[in-house]
Amino acid sequence: MDRRTLLRRGVTAGVGTALGAWSLNAVAPFLLPEWPVWDVNLSLWMRFQPPHNPPLTTDLDVDVAVIGGGYTGLSAAYHIGKAAPNKHVAVLEARGVGNGASGRNGGMLLPNVANEYLQLLSPADVHKRVYDLTVQSMKNLVALAKGSGIDGVVDSVGALETFETKEEAEHGRAYTESVRGLGIPVKYLDRERTAEAIGTRAYTASVYEPNAGHVHPIKLVHALKLAAEAAGVKIYEDSPVLSVEEGPVTRLHMASGQTVKARSLVLATNAFTSKLGYFRNAIAPVYNYVAATRPLSVGELTSIGWRSRMPFNDARTLVYYLGLTPEGRIHIGGGSAAYAWNDGVAGRPDVKAVDLLRKELTRLYPALLGIEFDASWNGMVDMTLDWAPLVGVTGKHRNIYYGLGYCGHGVNLTFLFGRIIAELEAGQEQPWREFSFVNRHPPYIPNEPFRWIGIQAETAYYGLAGQ
Template identity: 30%
Template sequence: MTAAANPALSRSALDSAPFRPFWLAQALAREPVRPMPPLQGDTTADVCIIGGGFTGLWTAIQLKQAQPQLDVMIIEKDVCGAGASGRNGGCLLTWSSKFFTLQRLYGEAEACRLVRASEDAVYQIASFCKAHGIEAELRLDGTLYTATNDAQKGVMSPVMQALAERGLSSWAQWDALEVQRHAGSAAHLEGWFSPAAGSVQPGLLVRGLARVARQMGVRIHENTPMQSLVEDFRPQVITAQGRVIAGKVVLAMNAWMASSFAQFSRSIAIVSSDMIITEPREYLLAHTGLDHGTAVMDSRTFVCYYRSTPDGRIMLGKGGNTFAMGGRMLPSFDAPSVYQGQLHKALRRMFPAWHDVPLAASWNGASDRSVTGLPFFGHLHDHPNIVYGFGYSGNGVGPSYMGGQILASLVRGEDNAWTRSGLVKGPLGFFPPEPVRYLGSLVVRDAIRRKEAAEDHGCKPRALDNWLAKFAAAAGKADKG
């Protein structure tokens, strides 16, 4: 709706309205005007969750499923889904490609359990949406991990062999023609397909989860940023206009944790993932062969990914672009992507038939990259009643369901596979202090760009660029053996 179409909406109101990424804007436009009010005054809760994204909502929902009488509250600084949950690529993925990292960090048995749990999470999310009427455009059409140059060929083979040897593999290797036909592009040289994945409209999913949580009795207060946390036995969450005295507090703030708590300042690196989406062309999508919900990713360090939408669009994104110094949330993370031109060029190169199709939007968002490329959980300052979890490293749509299982188990004080997991030991590694981390990130990023550009042109990268690129391996999409 434009200002001209709605005279009551002034230009100043439009200018002051917050930027909303495509998925979230689409989801909010479909909702009735029924805001979740800010917190006013003092209150109590059995559990107060800070953050209304996937992790916070799944935690609340799983707590209410286990104990319907539990008084659970969520406070969210903006609207539910305004962070990564409403602005990611919508690729619903597992941890199977991270098997070697899981094995190295947590041991053989736990690595196998986590791979199985990550695949189960995909189906649990789909079942939950069906059971609760969440129309999130969720399509379990699998995922394709591909090679788009000769250097990427064979990269996936070691981890796929390891999965097969342990009876964990849901993957099948496809030849170039089969991959190109299903992925809609001649850019692919080989690929591995798994049906245990898919795609979803993340804005619709996160807003749907918020609706269901409220129906379960979860109190949600939007536009309520936490100003401070008092670490008493019964923690106190202080906001601008109120206070929550809680039995337990869950910190589900993801990328905001680094700037909010000094102990996590070196636990994650904040880096953008940038996306574009086209105007709908259903006939062209069918002609391209992308009229399905498969999520497609190449084997770059900073992965290039794409998928279609049910209304005939292509979304394409790429990670590892804008790095933030000191864990700060940059204004550019909440704006159209400054890499829109490069992404559009990549889309037209991959899909020549879409050359003249205009873009509907571009956006980006902050990703909380951990040293291991996996999230971590624990008790804040060993406080028995304050727990946290974050660090999804660009793959949170599916794994956040497991995050909810972990945090709900910690809140309930259970002794189970989740609370005994190595995932709950806090961060397993730290980035260098600033400004070394920031400057090093830029040096490594640019080396990766030069390396992959050389490989795209069939050239041998410089030895220095190869060496520098290894420093980013932990945050890559897939293990490389």
């Protein structure tokens, strides 16, 4: 075969493959069944779950319908109800409030957004504005939690980001120096001072964030639920929404047969959002595992020396995060990430992922060798390709509001995004225009099978690289 024929055949094969891939990507959503599944939340936190509200049993006509009773949905409903007491607002939650990530997370209450927290990406003044905005929102959240009458919702104890390698520590030191110049009060701690705070000598250094803390995830859900109900919001649990029919008045079709009509809709469905036909190409849900020990004795706690009781996370891509509960349990999460085909939910518990957590815990605290976990569970983290979240308005009639893509950094941010959703819904868009996460266009994530292949390759790479 001569070179020209070879070249022609090569180009034809390349164009054919590209066209085939493009067509497969385009038709995939219509070929693959979209069954929403809401798996049971097995987290330790659910031991504090009060009884559910009754489900929706009649048709409803409301000003605002919120799908999803996690932090985002409850915060949006609370802020809308508080600002406009005459609006009829209803939250529709498939299972119980907090059944998703809000009732399964590691409880770290952190300022900033995930991508800025990992690296200083924005110009200095923008970085500072986002930092201040998220710190102020955290203060508002802490005040709401403290006023809820529920004990032990939040502890503003600070937090550490820990570094294992010299390169990570150098990055931490450079980050600290640059943001301290902006008035952000973080501190760089060397190995000794890190060990003094959290007991373990496994880390070279850490960065101390005084404006951080720790929440009891499900108690925070309930503090928000009480606040939303006090603002006049009706919350229906065990009320799954099956589909959304867009219009100037949106119609929601409930699994139990009712219809909800709403002038505005809030999608607060996090990792489940693609099942309603939205943000499939912006979000990829991945699983994270968390486990908690039995309560440690005073002697055990003294021997590990975690004096500050501050939660901490390391700086790896497959991050580990740890916290200490008031009753002396250590909970540890992360270290792995898994994606289930077509944004599915994980079936069986992953013994390997929980083993990784046990190994990491005893590497950090050798005195805990042989300790058993009292609970282990998983939860879905809604990842975007650029690790930046999204909040805004969409739909042909510009009446569908959303907040998602928190990338494992949503305990604090969801409260702020609920407020932003409320203000956008009230037509107050102007103050939010300067923030890049409002009404942004996230990088494109393809449909199956490409998303499955891509995510497997990426998580395998980070797993093998020990990151």
